[in-house]
Amino acid sequence: MSEPTVRAAERLEPLVVETSEGAQGLQRRETTPASELSREVGSVLRVDGHAFDPNSVDYERRDDETMIINMGPSHPSTHGVLRIMLELDGEFVLRAKPVIGYLHTGMEKTGEELSYVQGATNVTRMDYLSPVTNELSYSMAVESLLGIEVPERATWIRMMMSELNRISSHLVWMATNGMDLGSTSMMIYGFRERELILAFFEKTAGLRLNLNYVRPGGVAADLPDGWEDDVTVICDTIDERTYEYDQLLTGQPIFRERMVGVAPITAEEALALSVTGPLLRSTGVPWDLRRTMPYLAYDQVDFDVIVGTYGDNFDRYAIRLNEIRESIRIVRQCVEMMPRGDYRSQDPKVTPPPRARIGESMEALIHHFKLFTEGFHVPEGEVYSAIESPRGEIGCYLVSDGGPKPYRIHVRAPSFVNLQAVPLLMRGGSMSDAITVVSTVDPIMGEVDR
Amino acid sequence: MIELPANAPAGVITADVLKSDVGCFPTREQYFGLVSAFKADGFELCADLCGVDYLEHAGRALPEGVEATRFEVVVNLLSMSKRQRVRIRVQAGTESPAVDSLFPIYPGTEAMEREAFDMFGILFNGHPDLTRILMPEDWEGHPLRKDYGAGRVPVQFKEAPGPR
Numbered sequence: 001m002s003e004p005t006v007r008a009a010e011r012l013e014p015l016v017v018e019t020s021e022g023a024q025g026l027q028r029r030e031t032t033p034a035s036e037l038s039r040e041v042g043s044v045l046r047v048d049g050h051a052f053d054p055n056s057v058d059y060e061r062r063d064d065e066t067m068i069i070n071m072g073p074s075h076p077s078t079h080g081v082l083r084i085m086l087e088l089d090g091e092f093v094l095r096a097k098p099v100i101g102y103l104h105t106g107m108e109k110t111g112e113e114l115s116y117v118q119g120a121t122n123v124t125r126m127d128y129l130s131p132v133t134n135e136l137s138y139s140m141a142v143e144s145l146l147g148i149e150v151p152e153r154a155t156w157i158r159m160m161m162s163e164l165n166r167i168s169s170h171l172v173w174m175a176t177n178g179m180d181l182g183s184t185s186m187m188i189y190g191f192r193e194r195e196l197i198l199a200f201f202e203k204t205a206g207l208r209l210n211l212n213y214v215r216p217g218g219v220a221a222d223l224p225d226g227w228e229d230d231v232t233v234i235c236d237t238i239d240e241r242t243y244e245y246d247q248l249l250t251g252q253p254i255f256r257e258r259m260v261g262v263a264p265i266t267a268e269e270a271l272a273l274s275v276t277g278p279l280l281r282s283t284g285v286p287w288d289l290r291r292t293m294p295y296l297a298y299d300q301v302d303f304d305v306i307v308g309t310y311g312d313n314f315d316r317y318a319i320r321l322n323e324i325r326e327s328i329r330i331v332r333q334c335v336e337m338m339p340r341g342d343y344r345s346q347d348p349k350v351t352p353p354p355r356a357r358i359g360e361s362m363e364a365l366i367h368h369f370k371l372f373t374e375g376f377h378v379p380e381g382e383v384y385s386a387i388e389s390p391r392g393e394i395g396c397y398l399v400s401d402g403g404p405k406p407y408r409i410h411v412r413a414p415s416f417v418n419l420q421a422v423p424l425l426m427r428g429g430s431m432s433d434a435i436t437v438v439s440t441v442d443p444i445m446g447e448v449d450r
Numbered sequence: 451m452i453e454l455p456a457n458a459p460a461g462v463i464t465a466d467v468l469k470s471d472v473g474c475f476p477t478r479e480q481y482f483g484l485v486s487a488f489k490a491d492g493f494e495l496c497a498d499l500c501g502v503d504y505l506e507h508a509g510r511a512l513p514e515g516v517e518a519t520r521f522e523v524v525v526n527l528l529s530m531s532k533r534q535r536v537r538i539r540v541q542a543g544t545e546s547p548a549v550d551s552l553f554p555i556y557p558g559t560e561a562m563e564r565e566a567f568d569m570f571g572i573l574f575n576g577h578p579d580l581t582r583i584l585m586p587e588d589w590e591g592h593p594l595r596k597d598y599g600a601g602r603v604p605v606q607f608k609e610a611p612g613p614r
């Protein structure tokens with residue numbers, strides 16, 4: 001009779017090797033250089049002038065008192081494939097480090113191989129919850145290099161669509177945040193309301209998620225017949241339901257326990273970490289590109305920038321809930337003030353000839369063919385165009401060498417930058433607060449990894 | 451064209467970039483001092499930092515006096531008080547590109563510099579944790595370089611795990 005063997009013990013070493021990210025992961029204290037340790041515990045942010053102060057780092061703690069555990073990359077509350085390595089003392093987080101790249105598909109490299117016409121299909125897949133803002137920042141960069149004017153109606157359609165998209169993105173956030181905190185009914189409600197907007201997107205652009213609707217020169221299609229009624233119904237319904245969310249969550253004791261005063265961040269820390277969007281506004285900095293550096297026609301509509309006070313989880317929740325209401329206000333004004341005219345530029349350089357002309361004119365056919373095979377040439381230059389996405393400043397840095405494809409396309413992804421605040425927000429909190437931190441920072445992994 | 455901050459290093463070349471942004475073209479020695487001066491001058495936020503590989507576009511338009519190198523680091527600073535953006539393009543070198551890290555000035559550039567290192571192999575002196583960020587740790591090469599040859603290099607994956 002053979003001896004019973006314990007197979008788990010044999011597997012331990014290979015498992016560690018298989019999942020190791022080497023130097024990218026969180027290292028044990030004794031092997032971490034002082035500069036890196038002080039960054040990971042955020043001490044670089046706690047001293048004046050952000051200089052390194054070795055005294056503010058706790059070197060005394062030994063490794064056998066703490067434990068490094070791994071959360072993700074396939075943890076349900078990491079909203080994708082975010083891996084966070086945590087150093088814990090009992091239940092409290094001493095250090096945290098996000099390990100990213102599990103969804104990296106080289107979209108910036110792909111962008112260099114696609115023509116400017118095709119480029120919008122690429123960037124729309126980065127932040128999959130707010131495709132319109134991705135396309136918009138890309139299209140504005142291309143238009144800025146081309147020097148073409150977008151018709152007024154296209155501008156207003158773009159504005160309305162990006163606000164609808166902001167609503168749908170914040171609704172998903174409300175849903176997943178509710179789910180993370182154990183409110184499964186909020187999760188159902190959030191996705192239910194978002195469905196209204198996605199149905200309208202499908203009616204308008206033909207697609208629900210990766211719209212490819214905003215393109216250089218304008219938008220892909222005019223709004224469908226009866227769009228005013230559709231949009232008004234969406235606004236009325238969601239506006240009414242935000243007050244139901246208020247009743248469900250805002251005053252709810254369990255919800256407040258986990259949100260109020262948890263994971264605060266100061267304005268100085270947020271600015272030093274280049275954080276933007278609701279995360280920055282929750283600290284009391286009234287910075288919203290729609291108001292402070294207006295693009296499209298945001299200077300012609302009336303809306304409020306929602307600002308928090310304490311920079312905690314609850315402020316970030318309240319900002320997003322109220323931004324839904326402000327976006328509804330903007331959409332209602334778009335319905336009222338939508339101008340007539342073209343939905344795309346009539347510049348033949350970027351716009352294909354009308355369908356009817358292709359059948360009767362050889363030149364129009366050649367023109368159409370050239371536009372979709374070779375694409376249009378963009379003058380040499382470089383440009384950075386930044387707009388406000390639901391998560392913060394999304395920017396597109398575009399370099400053109402005069403050819404039909406971008407020489408370099410870089411997307412400044414708000415989630416990628418905001419993720420740097422996660423170790424700071426988690427520090428000192430309990431393990432369960434770490435879940436709420438990931439939730440309220442709202443990283444979209446498609447955009448983080450690109 | 452704006453005025454450079456008062457304590458900026460002498461001799462920084464500036465040029466207008468498109469409509470609204472101002473471009474500065476410091477040398478590698480002037481780079482850190484110039485960004486510090488901008489920070490002191492009210493540019494609170496480092497909005498973006500990325501690398502560009504100009505291998506196939508070496509003859510790009512640059513102001514007179516700037517010596518073009520293959521790699522360039524592009525920094526976009528944002529001043530909330532002035533509502534202004536400024537772009538800083540530093541020529542990072544050709545063979546072994548390296549510039550100073552902006553981490554002591556803007557800790558938020560930490561991840562962006564790691565991305566530029568990962569994608570282009572540009573080194574950032576003084577960065578606390580210069581490791582790959584998007585690619586796996588054992589990846590060879592820097593994918594966004596123009597001579598990387600996407601599609602021509604066999605895809606590398608980690609060795610398939612053994613049976614559990």
